[in-house]
Amino acid sequence: xxxxxxxxxxxxxxxxxxxxxxxxxxxxxxxxxxxxxxxxxxxxxxxxxxxxxxxxxxxxxxxxxxxxxxxxxxxxxxxxxxxxxxxxxxxxxxxxxxxxxxxxxxxxxxxxxxxxxxxxxxxxxxxxxxxxxxxxxxxxxxxxxxxxxxxxxxxxxxxxxxxxxxxxxxxxxxxxxxxxxxxxxxxxxxxxxxxxxxxxxxxxxxxxxxxxxxxxxxxxxxxxxxxxxxxxxxxxxxxxxxxxxxxxxxxxxxxxxxxxxxxxxxxxxxxxxxxxxxxxxxxxxxxxxxxxxxxxxxxxxxxxxxxxxxxxxxxxxxxxxxxxxxxxxxxxxxxxxxxxxxxxxxxxxxxxxxxxxxx
Ligand SMILES: *Cc1c(COP(=O)(O)O)cnc(C)c1O
Numbered sequence: 001x002x003x004x005x006x007x008x009x010x011x012x013x014x015x016x017x018x019x020x021x022x023x024x025x026x027x028x029x030x031x032x033x034x035x036x037x038x039x040x041x042x043x044x045x046x047x048x049x050x051x052x053x054x055x056x057x058x059x060x061x062x063x064x065x066x067x068x069x070x071x072x073x074x075x076x077x078x079x080x081x082x083x084x085x086x087x088x089x090x091x092x093x094x095x096x097x098x099x100x101x102x103x104x105x106x107x108x109x110x111x112x113x114x115x116x117x118x119x120x121x122x123x124x125x126x127x128x129x130x131x132x133x134x135x136x137x138x139x140x141x142x143x144x145x146x147x148x149x150x151x152x153x154x155x156x157x158x159x160x161x162x163x164x165x166x167x168x169x170x171x172x173x174x175x176x177x178x179x180x181x182x183x184x185x186x187x188x189x190x191x192x193x194x195x196x197x198x199x200x201x202x203x204x205x206x207x208x209x210x211x212x213x214x215x216x217x218x219x220x221x222x223x224x225x226x227x228x229x230x231x232x233x234x235x236x237x238x239x240x241x242x243x244x245x246x247x248x249x250x251x252x253x254x255x256x257x258x259x260x261x262x263x264x265x266x267x268x269x270x271x272x273x274x275x276x277x278x279x280x281x282x283x284x285x286x287x288x289x290x291x292x293x294x295x296x297x298x299x300x301x302x303x304x305x306x307x308x309x310x311x312x313x314x315x316x317x318x319x320x321x322x323x324x325x326x327x328x329x330x331x332x333x334x335x336x337x338x339x340x341x342x343x344x345x346x347x348x349x350x351x352x353x354x355x356x357x358x359x
Pocket of ligand 1: 159
């Protein structure tokens with residue numbers, strides 16, 4: 001079976017480092033907001049070239065806390081793409097704000113800047129561009145719109161840890177960048193975890209309090225906040241894995257090149273070489289259901305990201321989104337092929353072969 005993800009191979013490759021990191025935390029007996037979290041925040045900030053980083057409990061919370069720190073909530077509208085992981089929307093709703101979803105570009109699935117412009121109202125306070133599948137949105141166009149209307153930007157970087165945009169890493173282009181370390185992400189914890197980046201020191205201080213029930217010094221609370229902390233065990237594991245992330249992202253890019261150069265029969269989404277980190281390798285085909293079943297029959301796992309756009313989810317009922325033809329069409333045609341650092345060259349060649357001989 002060619003697996004979509006392979007956490008067991010990963011653990012075996014890193015076993016001594018991971019076991020040592022976990023044993024170190026247990027031996028020190030300090031589990032919440034300690035040395036490991038502080039070091040990980042520093043190391044991730046350095047990797048991303050950003051001033052500040054705050055470890056939190058998940059990517060969803062990273063979005064919610066970013067909006068809370070920006071004082072965006074009840075009565076405020078936040079614009080996001082409809083083709084995204086639903087937690088992008090959950091993050092907005094948990095902050096008390098109103099999500100407004102807009103369409104994506106058909107060639108790459110990224111939020112369409114012109115569609116953002118069309119949905120801005122008096123109530124709009126922020127834009128959440130999602131760097132979908134590991135590729136940055138058109139941040140120059142989005143920043144221009146944000147500045148024109150006085151809006152904040154919270155980047156959803158959950159799928160794009162290490163992705164570049166014009167020579168800088170994502171997480172640097174908004175007031176905040178929200179990261180997820182859900183196990184399947186390019187940098188994945190062995191459980192739930194997330195982080196927020198910012199280049200603004202005031203926001204950084206607010207975020208540190210908000211993730212820890214609004215506490216500034218022990219037992220003094222400036223706001224209710226959330227309990228959303230990255231724990232020491234996950235931070236220790238993430239520190240081990242962060243050292244490999246650059247290499248892993250390059251290995252994914254090399255596999256993507258093989259797909260890109262050799263696939264016929266399906267249409268790969270547009271990708272900008274050198275910037276994309278290929279969290280997912282997504283192709284389009286009008287024969288999606290048949291192709292997926294055929295690959296499954298040949299022991300090749302594939303997934304669909306995502307079969308139902310946000311605006312068509314039952315959880316979104318009664319909310320505002322419009323003109324979402326590209327998202328709907330994409331949802332019906334996309335298929336994600338295996339791509340991860342433990343996938344071997346001959347396996348990628350086998351996948352290409354199967355797809356090219358499918359009819
Ligand atoms: C994974 C993901 C999230 C949510 O992250 P969690 O850590 O699972 O809460 C949010 N947005 C996008 C685009 C994601 O892929």
